[in-house]
Amino acid sequence: MLSQNLLALGFTSFFSDISSEMVVAIVPLFLTTGLGLGFFGVAAYEAAYQGTNAVFRIWGGSVADKRQSHKKTAATGYSISALTRVGLVISALVTAVPAVPFLLADRIGKGLRTAPRDALISLSTAPNRLAMAFGIHRAMDTAGALLGPLIAFFIFWQADGAFDAIFMISALVAAIGVATIWLFAEEKPQRAPAKHAHDTPRIRDQWRDVVSSKGVLGIAGGVAMLGVVTVGDAFIYLLMQRTNNFDARYFPLLFVGTAIVYLALAMPLGRLADRVGTRAVFLGGNVVMVALYLVLAFSGLGLGSALLCLGLLGAYYAATDGVVPAMVSQLVGPQVRASGISFITVIIAVSRMISGVAFATLFASFGRTTAMVVLAIAMSAAVLFSFRLLPSRPVSASQ
Amino acid sequence: MTESGPAETEPNINHEPLASPTAGNQKNFLIIVGLIVVLAVVGGLYFTWSKTRQSDSLAERGARAQAANEELGFGINRARPTSTPRPESTAVPQGPAPSEGEVMVVHRVPGDDYGRMAIRHADGTRTLLDQTCMRLHVAADYGICLSQNDSFVPTYTTSVFRSDNPADVIKEYSSSLPSRARISPNGIYSSVTAFATGTSYEDISGETTTIVTIDEIVGTSRLRSARQFEVVADDSSYQVQDAQFWGLTFADDDEFFITGYFGESPEILQGSLGAETMSPLGWKGSCPSLSPDAKTLVYKEMRDEGGFDLVAVDLDTDDRWILDEARSVDDQVEWLDNDTILYALHPNGLEDAVQPEFDIWMLDIAPGSVPELFLPNADSPAVMRSAE
Numbered sequence: 001m002l003s004q005n006l007l008a009l010g011f012t013s014f015f016s017d018i019s020s021e022m023v024v025a026i027v028p029l030f031l032t033t034g035l036g037l038g039f040f041g042v043a044a045y046e047a048a049y050q051g052t053n054a055v056f057r058i059w060g061g062s063v064a065d066k067r068q069s070h071k072k073t074a075a076t077g078y079s080i081s082a083l084t085r086v087g088l089v090i091s092a093l094v095t096a097v098p099a100v101p102f103l104l105a106d107r108i109g110k111g112l113r114t115a116p117r118d119a120l121i122s123l124s125t126a127p128n129r130l131a132m133a134f135g136i137h138r139a140m141d142t143a144g145a146l147l148g149p150l151i152a153f154f155i156f157w158q159a160d161g162a163f164d165a166i167f168m169i170s171a172l173v174a175a176i177g178v179a180t181i182w183l184f185a186e187e188k189p190q191r192a193p194a195k196h197a198h199d200t201p202r203i204r205d206q207w208r209d210v211v212s213s214k215g216v217l218g219i220a221g222g223v224a225m226l227g228v229v230t231v232g233d234a235f236i237y238l239l240m241q242r243t244n245n246f247d248a249r250y251f252p253l254l255f256v257g258t259a260i261v262y263l264a265l266a267m268p269l270g271r272l273a274d275r276v277g278t279r280a281v282f283l284g285g286n287v288v289m290v291a292l293y294l295v296l297a298f299s300g301l302g303l304g305s306a307l308l309c310l311g312l313l314g315a316y317y318a319a320t321d322g323v324v325p326a327m328v329s330q331l332v333g334p335q336v337r338a339s340g341i342s343f344i345t346v347i348i349a350v351s352r353m354i355s356g357v358a359f360a361t362l363f364a365s366f367g368r369t370t371a372m373v374v375l376a377i378a379m380s381a382a383v384l385f386s387f388r389l390l391p392s393r394p395v396s397a398s399q
Numbered sequence: 400m401t402e403s404g405p406a407e408t409e410p411n412i413n414h415e416p417l418a419s420p421t422a423g424n425q426k427n428f429l430i431i432v433g434l435i436v437v438l439a440v441v442g443g444l445y446f447t448w449s450k451t452r453q454s455d456s457l458a459e460r461g462a463r464a465q466a467a468n469e470e471l472g473f474g475i476n477r478a479r480p481t482s483t484p485r486p487e488s489t490a491v492p493q494g495p496a497p498s499e500g501e502v503m504v505v506h507r508v509p510g511d512d513y514g515r516m517a518i519r520h521a522d523g524t525r526t527l528l529d530q531t532c533m534r535l536h537v538a539a540d541y542g543i544c545l546s547q548n549d550s551f552v553p554t555y556t557t558s559v560f561r562s563d564n565p566a567d568v569i570k571e572y573s574s575s576l577p578s579r580a581r582i583s584p585n586g587i588y589s590s591v592t593a594f595a596t597g598t599s600y601e602d603i604s605g606e607t608t609t610i611v612t613i614d615e616i617v618g619t620s621r622l623r624s625a626r627q628f629e630v631v632a633d634d635s636s637y638q639v640q641d642a643q644f645w646g647l648t649f650a651d652d653d654e655f656f657i658t659g660y661f662g663e664s665p666e667i668l669q670g671s672l673g674a675e676t677m678s679p680l681g682w683k684g685s686c687p688s689l690s691p692d693a694k695t696l697v698y699k700e701m702r703d704e705g706g707f708d709l710v711a712v713d714l715d716t717d718d719r720w721i722l723d724e725a726r727s728v729d730d731q732v733e734w735l736d737n738d739t740i741l742y743a744l745h746p747n748g749l750e751d752a753v754q755p756e757f758d759i760w761m762l763d764i765a766p767g768s769v770p771e772l773f774l775p776n777a778d779s780p781a782v783m784r785s786a787e
Contacts, residue, residue: 155446158450159446159453162452165446172438172441172442175434176438183427184427
């Protein structure tokens with residue numbers, strides 16, 4: 001039931017997420033106190049960070065399909081990220097070595113590996129278990145993301161602000177992840193290797209295949225529409241904090257609460273999606289988001305409703321994050337699977353960026369209640385429209 | 400491709416249960432277990448090395464600072480052992496206490512004693528006390544100490560102590576990350592400025608929120624926030640809901656000065672505790688501090704190129720002048736006497752990430768004066784004065 005590839009990739013993600021979240025947790029501190037970067041520097045860094053990720057995600061998907069080397073491409077991505085940690089150790093020890101190139105190179109690694117890894121999970125799993133497999137993978141991934149910051153702050157506290165020690169431990173943990181994927185994951189080539197160079201499909205043709213797959217444009221339209229009305233978790237946490245005026249040092253607890261719910265629900269909801277269809281669970285997740293918007297709009301956000309918010313947010317992620325690649329995998333042919341997954345996830349990333357700007361504007365001009373009600377209405381409409389756009393339950397899933 | 404396509408077109412699905420221990424896999428398991436052990440050892444060694452290195456570098460900085468202090472004539476003494484109370488007594492043991500005119504400071508020599516309260520004697524030597532503070536102030540019968548508890552998630556405590564015995568803490572409450580503290584001249588009120596939403600780098604929106612609380616030290620009146628006070632101004636742009644306040648200084652048992660920010664730039668307000676009102680004085684600046692004779696107010700004013708000047712105002716004549724300190728001063732100054740201020744600066748303007756150093760400087764407010772070093776490796780000066 002658990003394929004070796006799923007376990008191997010799950011553990012790889014677990015270690016790799018411990019490693020990267022250790023860095024993410026302290027990067028704002030490092031950039032400001034360690035490097036003396038100003039506010040605009042941090043903002044510019046964020047933009048470069050997101051952009052790099054999107055470009056390399058597409059590229060990683062395309063290359064992995066072209067060469068039918070999902071494992072190799074993903075493992076290369078993980079290896080690049082691990083090597084950047086060594087760069088960060090040096091940059092923390094030697095003032096003359098800048099850290100930002102390494103942080104961006106880490107995004108290159110992350111961009112490269114995401115789509116081939118998800119494609120490999122889908123190619124190693126029976127079609128009627130896809131969503132559960134992604135759920136298991138996301139749960140392992142999130143477990144790592146929870147542990148990372150804890151380890152980082154423990155080291156930071158114990159070793160009196162030694163950034164290099166955090167980066168070094170992070171590099172070692174990443175190395176375990178890299179070894180896991182190289183040693184245990186197996187390629188799942190979907191066609192015989194080309195005998196001549198001209199037999200290898202061109203990337204342009206691969207993308208024609210992706211776009212012409214039945215239902216893919218529908219998914220693209222659906223996730224784009226939902227994405228632009230999805231408020232990022234950072235905004236949601238900020239909103240909760242502002243309304244309640246609680247201490248900012250509890251901020252990380254919001255992330256922890258959400259992650260625990262996500263962790264617990266990822267697999268069961270994946271399983272449910274395999275039974276009742278990915279569309280139903282995915283749209284159900286978005287309905288949960290509507291409920292979250294309404295709680296944020298009308299509640300005074302005391303402890304009870306704050307917990308409710310975290311529960312809803314975690315459930316939203318569990319119902320959507322792993323279910324989307326499962327949905328894509330049911331429609332996109334195995335030979336262009338990685339490209340198809342990269343296509344949809346980049347659309348989600350871009351639409352969320354648009355939503356960030358839109359929400360900030362909406363919130364600034366109309367205030368919390370109006371902004372959240374408008375978004376709840378918009379999200380409900382998007383759910384109704386995308387019901388027609390998203391693929392109905394594929395026949396194969398009901399076998 | 401048909402809707403039912405993927406099932407038929409995927410020849411390579413792996414249905415077998417996990418890890419049938421093939422020879423290859425067994426070898427790989429051994430490799431990964433071995434690798435994890437090796438990496439754990441390397442990680443442990445690196446962690447230990449970093450820990451030692453960090454504490455060595457603190458010890459080295461501390462030794463350098465200590466030597467410099469001795470050489471400049473600012474000797475450092477440990478507190479004499481606290482007198483043991485008689486067995487039948489329940490009193491708090493009496494430790495060293497500041498006498499009139501002595502200055503309480505926070506000790507800033509890197510190392511184990513970093514952050515301890517200290518008394519600077521008239522000859523420039525200091526005596527270290529047991530208590531640890533990030534910021535302190537003292538006036539008349541009471542002192543206030545804002546401290547950070549060493550824990551995984553930092554927490555902060557505000558404590559009020561008797562100035563004749565800093566070991567005698569009369570009240571304690573937890574707070575968020577504190578920045579400024581004041582005791583009113585007669586020891587009736589205390590005031591703390593703390594960050595309500597983290598520090599600037601933690602806050603996603605990139606802004607910082609501060610809260611000023613005012614507490615009646617002995618007495619039953621509730622803890623008040625400057626936000627609850629009314630801003631009295633002709634201009635409707637002074638909306639207390641959107642305002643931020645920080646850096647309060649007491650004039651007496653009623654009057655105070657405070658920094659208010661209403662969206663443009665920080666400015667100085669004068670307020671009344673009794674009436675619970677504040678009115679803008681029309682001066683751009685922050686962190687006011689009033690001289691003991693209540694004649695001069697010194698505050699910091701943002702320079703065009705960044706950093707802060709210290710500005711003095713004669714409250715009788717409204718004359719204002721920039722003090723002769725070329726370095727940027729980011730501190731709420733303290734008054735040594737009616738003509739002399741004390742404030743802390745980082746040596747060479749550099750701030751270390753861990754256990755940053757500060758020196759206290761002394762400056763006559765008369766134009767043309769030259770700053771003098773008052774006490775190296777110390778911060779948060781507070782001059783011991785009795786109530787009137």
